[in-house]
Amino acid sequence: MASAAKPRKRPAKNPRPKAASRARLLVVDDEIDFARMIQTSLAQSGYRVDIAQSATQAIALQRKKPYDLALVDLRMPEMTGLELLQYLKLRDKGIFVIMMTAYGSFSIGIEALKKGACDYLAKPFKLNSMKEKVAEALERRARYLEEQSLFPQRSTMDEW
Amino acid sequence: MSSFETDRQSFRHLLRARTLCLGLLILLLWLGEGSRSQSIAVEAGWNILLFAVVLSLVFMALGGIRRITGFLLPLVMIVDTLLAGVWISASGGPVSNYMPLFLLILVSALMILPPKRAVVVVAWVLVIAIVTLYLDFAWRLPMVFDAGDINPFSAILEKSSLEFRRAAYLHQGVRWVFFLVMITLLCFVLMRQVWSREEKLRAREKSLEQKRHFIQMGELTGRIAHGVNTPLGLISGNLELLMGETRKDSKTYKQLAQIDQYVQRAINTVRDVLDYSRQSLSEIKPVSVPHILQAAVQAIQPKLKEKEAKLIVDIDPNLPALLAYTEGLFQAHLNLLENALDSIDTGGLITLSAKFQYRQVRLSAADKRGEIKVMVRDTGRGIPSPDLKRIFEPFYSTKGFGKGTGLGLAIVKRVVDEHRGTITVESRMGEGSSFTILFPAEGISAERDHEKDALGYNADHLNGKDA
Numbered sequence: 001m002a003s004a005a006k007p008r009k010r011p012a013k014n015p016r017p018k019a020a021s022r023a024r025l026l027v028v029d030d031e032i033d034f035a036r037m038i039q040t041s042l043a044q045s046g047y048r049v050d051i052a053q054s055a056t057q058a059i060a061l062q063r064k065k066p067y068d069l070a071l072v073d074l075r076m077p078e079m080t081g082l083e084l085l086q087y088l089k090l091r092d093k094g095i096f097v098i099m100m101t102a103y104g105s106f107s108i109g110i111e112a113l114k115k116g117a118c119d120y121l122a123k124p125f126k127l128n129s130m131k132e133k134v135a136e137a138l139e140r141r142a143r144y145l146e147e148q149s150l151f152p153q154r155s156t157m158d159e160w
Numbered sequence: 161m162s163s164f165e166t167d168r169q170s171f172r173h174l175l176r177a178r179t180l181c182l183g184l185l186i187l188l189l190w191l192g193e194g195s196r197s198q199s200i201a202v203e204a205g206w207n208i209l210l211f212a213v214v215l216s217l218v219f220m221a222l223g224g225i226r227r228i229t230g231f232l233l234p235l236v237m238i239v240d241t242l243l244a245g246v247w248i249s250a251s252g253g254p255v256s257n258y259m260p261l262f263l264l265i266l267v268s269a270l271m272i273l274p275p276k277r278a279v280v281v282v283a284w285v286l287v288i289a290i291v292t293l294y295l296d297f298a299w300r301l302p303m304v305f306d307a308g309d310i311n312p313f314s315a316i317l318e319k320s321s322l323e324f325r326r327a328a329y330l331h332q333g334v335r336w337v338f339f340l341v342m343i344t345l346l347c348f349v350l351m352r353q354v355w356s357r358e359e360k361l362r363a364r365e366k367s368l369e370q371k372r373h374f375i376q377m378g379e380l381t382g383r384i385a386h387g388v389n390t391p392l393g394l395i396s397g398n399l400e401l402l403m404g405e406t407r408k409d410s411k412t413y414k415q416l417a418q419i420d421q422y423v424q425r426a427i428n429t430v431r432d433v434l435d436y437s438r439q440s441l442s443e444i445k446p447v448s449v450p451h452i453l454q455a456a457v458q459a460i461q462p463k464l465k466e467k468e469a470k471l472i473v474d475i476d477p478n479l480p481a482l483l484a485y486t487e488g489l490f491q492a493h494l495n496l497l498e499n500a501l502d503s504i505d506t507g508g509l510i511t512l513s514a515k516f517q518y519r520q521v522r523l524s525a526a527d528k529r530g531e532i533k534v535m536v537r538d539t540g541r542g543i544p545s546p547d548l549k550r551i552f553e554p555f556y557s558t559k560g561f562g563k564g565t566g567l568g569l570a571i572v573k574r575v576v577d578e579h580r581g582t583i584t585v586e587s588r589m590g591e592g593s594s595f596t597i598l599f600p601a602e603g604i605s606a607e608r609d610h611e612k613d614a615l616g617y618n619a620d621h622l623n624g625k626d627a
Contacts, residue, residue: 031390037397044404102386110486124393124427127400129462 023138024065025049028058028084029073029100038071041127042134055079059087066092069137074101074108082115089116096141098133291338385434392430396423432567435491436554436574446481447489449532453514456493460501468506474513479532480601484579492575495568496536496595503540503593511537516601530601537594543587551585
C-alpha cells in the first residue's frame with residue numbers, strides 16, 4: 001500500500017522500521033550532547049540521522065539533501081525553532097517537523113502545530129515515546145505523500 | 161503613569177470633598193436664613209468665609225489634605241469659594257439662593273460617581289429641591305407676606321403676631337429637619353462609597369502583591385527547572401540507551417532501572433513544582449474546552465495503554481468557549497486524569513464527561529447564566545474520608561513518600577479557583593471517586609482582565625528592575 005517508510009501499524013515497545021525503508025532524519029539542537037543522544041537512539045531503530053547544532057547548519061544540511069523528518073529544538077540561539085520550522089517547510093513542503101519544547105510550554109506546542117509542525121515533544125521525554133512519535137509522524141508523512149500523488153492539487157497540509 | 165493615577169485619585173477626592181462641603185454650606189445657610197444681613201457685600205464675605213471653613217473641615221475629615229498635593233487644592237478652593245459667594249449673594253430670593261448650589265452638587269456628583277449612583281444622587285437632589293419649593297411656596301401661609309418681602313422670615317418677625325410666628329417657626333422647623341436628614345443621608349452615601357472603594361483598593365493591592373510574588377516565584381522556578389531539566393533529560397536518555405544495550409536479566413540492568421526510576425521521580429518533581437508556580441504567568445484567552453480536554457486525553461494515552469485501562473470520553477462538542485488560561489486548564493485536566501489513572505488497578509475504567517448546563521436558579525428564572533460541568537470518574541480504590549478534606553492542599557500526598565509531590569490536585573484547585581469555578585469530590589472506598597468541576601460559562605470576567613492589566617504593568621516594572 002504505502003511505498004515510503006511504513007513502520008508497523010502499532011508501534012510496540014521498540015518500533016524498528018524495515019531496513020529498506022530507512023527514513024532520513026535531521027536533529028537540530030544547540031545542546032550537542034542531547035542531539036547526539038537522540039541520533040544514537042534513532043540510529044538504533046534503523047533511521048539515517050544527521051545532527052545540526054544550529055539553525056544555519058540545519059539549513060545548509062537541508063540544501064545538500066532533503067530530509068523526511070526533522071526534530072527541532074524550540075530554544076536555540078540566532079534563530080528560534082519556530083522560525084526554522086517555517087523556513088524548512090518553505091524549502092520543502094514534504095518535510096515533517098517535530099518540535100522539541102521545554103516542559104510547560106503547551107501553548108507554544110500548539111503554536112508550533114498551527115505553524116505546520118506535525119507534533120511536539122516536551123523535554124525531558126522518554127526516548128521510547130520519541131521513537132513512537134517519530135514512527136507515527138513518518139507513517140502520516142507516507143499517507144500524505146500518497147494522497148499528494150493521487151490528488152496533487154489538494155494540499156492536506158493547508159488544512160492544518 | 162503612577163503619578164497620573166495619583167492625580168486622578170486626588171482629583172476625585174477633591175470633587176467628593178467639594179460636594180460634601182457644598183451640601184454642608186447649604187445647610188448652614190438654610191439654618192442661618194433668619195439672621196441674614198441685608199448688605200450684599202457683608203453677606204458675600206460671610207459666605208466666602210463660611211465656605212472656606214467648611215471646605216477645610218471637610219478636607220481634614222476626609223483625609224484629603226494628605227492625598228491632594230500641588231496646585232489643585234488652592235485652585236479649586238478659590239474658584240469654588242468665589243463662585244459660591246457670588247452666586248449666593250447675587251441672587252435675591254430664598255429659593256434661587258440654593259439653585260446654583262444644587263447645580264454644583266449635581267455636576268460634582270455626576271463627575272465622581274458611576275452612572276448608576278449618579279442617577280440616585282440626581283433623584284435625591286431633585287426631591288430636596290421639589291420639597292423645598294413646596295415648603296416655600298405652597299405650605300407657607302400666603303397671607304402673612306406682602307408681595308415685596310425679600311426675606312419672608314424677617315417679614316414674619318416684623319408682623320410678630322403669635323399665630324403667624326408659630327406657623328412660621330413650624331415651617332422653618334420642618335425645613336431644617338427635612339434638610340438635615342437628607343443631607344446626612346447623602347453624606348453617608350458618599351462616605352460609604354469612599355470606604356468601600358478604599359477597602360477594594362486595599363484588597364486589590366494585596367492580591368497584586370501575591371501575584372507579584374507568584375511571578376517572581378515563577379521566574380525563579382522556571383530558571384531552576386530549565387537548569388535541572390536539561391541534564392535530567394540527558395541522563396534519562398542515556399540511561400535508556402544503556403538499558404537497551406544491557407541484557408534484561410543482568411544485575412547491571414536492574415541497577416540502571418533503579419537509577420531510571422529515581423531520575424523519573426526527579427523529573428516529575430520538577431514538573432509539578434513548575435506547574436504549581438507557573439499558572440499566573442500564562443495568558444487569558446477564549447479557549448475551546450473540547451480541544452483542551454482532547455489534548456489532555458491525547459497526553460494520557462501512553463500511560464493508559466501501559467495500564468490497559470479504559471477511558472470513556474463523553475464531551476459535548478458544542479461547549480461555549482471559555483475565557484481561560486489555556487495551559488492551566490490543560491494541566492488541571494491532565495492531572496485529574498493522571499490521578500484517576502493512579503488510583504485504578506489494571507483494566508479499570510475512567511470516565512471523562514463535559515457538558516453545558518444552566519446554573520441552578522438562585523435569583524430568578526431570568527437568570528440564565530450557564531456553566532460548564534466537567535466530571536472525571538474512576539473505578540479505583542477511592543479516597544478515605546479523612547483524606548478527602550485535605551487532598552487539595554499543596555504537598556499533601558496519599559501516594560506515599562517519593563511517589564507523588566502532593567501538588568497534582570493543588571494545581572487543579574488553583575486553576576479552578578483562578579477560573580472562578582468550583583471543584584467537588586465524592587468518593588467511596590473500593591468503588592471509586594468522582595471529581596466534578598463547574599466553570600462559569602463566561603469564564604474569567606472583565607474585572608479579571610483589568611487586574612491582569614495592572615499585573616502586566618507591574619510585571620514589566622519588575623522586569624525593568626531586573627534588567
